[in-house]
Amino acid sequence: MDNLRQIRFIWKPVVFLVCLIPAFHAAGDVYGITGDLGANPVENLQDRFGNWGLRFLIITLAISPFRLRSGWNWLARFRRMLGLFAFFYVLMHFLTWLLLDQGLYLSAIIEDIAKRPFITIGFAAFVILLSLAVTSTAGMRRRLGRRWQKLHNWIYVAAILGVWHYWWQVKLDVSDPAIYASALAVLLLYRIWYRYKNPRKKSLAK
């Protein structure tokens, strides 16, 4: 098997299954098989999905810098899948809030999005990721042409809003959101530095 086929038929399915472990673990905890959800099950699910959403966003953003430093160009083949997993966990986080936390109680949902800034920015990040997810197919990429890259650069905005959303939501101790913020800052600074060093290249993504 050549490298491309190996990636497509072996490594992609393997990575796909690994990325699903947090979801299986959550399902196992819901049914008391792998553990339990503790005294506040809804909060537990919401927090863990939100955390995994942020982790996958950061992993996705780390792919390109890592590829450039290491020269492992095959890494780029996993970027879309990882980005879609970031969206998947953010979607689960959003649905947990919408269905379980708010119980589809519409007036409270609208009030929260409109009046609570940390929910407003979280919702904005979700909308951005949603539009990136639906335009992630090869067909969409072809159709959008140059605009595709422009649109997909919004992942940075989504990641910043996501970390900010977490930071703002915490009652007092910001040590956990600070970890995400530092990781994100390193990745963003690397990109700025890279552009400065290579002014002719449009983006390091390509």
Add this chain to the structure above:
Amino acid sequence: MLIKKPADIRPSEITTKDNYLNRRKFMQAAALAGGSLVTADVLPAVIPGERRAKLEGVIASEYSTDEKPNSFMDVTTYNNYYEFGVRKEDPYRNSQDFEPTPWSVEVTGNAENTGTFALEDIVKPHTLEERIYRLRCVEAWSMVIPWVGIPLASIVKQFKPLSSAKYVVFETLHDTERMPGQKSRSLRWPYVEGLTIAEATNPLPILAVGVYGEVLPNQNGAPLRLIVPWKYGFKSIKGIVKIHFSERQPRTSWELAAPHEYGFYANVNPEVSHPRWSQARERRIGSEEGGGLKSLFSAAKQPTVMFNGYGDHVAHLYDGLNLRKNF
């Protein structure tokens, strides 16, 4: 207060059967989880509050609610007690080695009967009461908890405050060795809380020494904590070592940490939002038997009631006070 030796009590005697079964399930789940791939956020196999001494001579109270209390598991594993860490599971994980005896309380300020008192001497003259109270956290969740304690009013009387005493101020133990959470500067230590003298002499607040008929577990604020059921949970200070009768309103810990978010009064009030979230509804904590998706969907929030439903007893304390300004 009589405290029986724990050795001769079977766990099935000191908790309801449901809770006992819950604990068994918890142990099994913890054992199973030990073998799973992802163990970082799995509970350790420590049974919270196991083999605690039963409190004797506890009488029932007319102030108790008839709502169904939360399980012993919920009450002892989901706590805010930053002295032992900021996550909900930190207090029971990090407080198991805490030794709450011997314990003394220093009474200072504008009162006749000041000094340092052994906890037993403070408790001895009183009858222990079980008070099943709703607890509403400022984070918009709630529980129903069967506390055992003494009316705060009786204890305040015991120290004979002077007429110049307008506030009762409480302080938690400050000991970074015994309370590892205090190594972090999450809050300014020691934790300080306070009530007006009128609030403190109202019949509802108690100083609790137990829960579920047993001696208070460390994670719940052993050996002595305050319970003020019509105020947000952070007012109900834990691990009390100092009671001070003051002329001036104290600066409380959460007020110092975020003055625009947490006030001195902190009365439960569905109409006054926290700056970052609504207080109109609350989630009643409860890990339902069996789990599964169905129990998740039934966990919808319920409306929050003014003064946490204790308005008949306490609303008069705030006549003429703007509760929006004095949040």
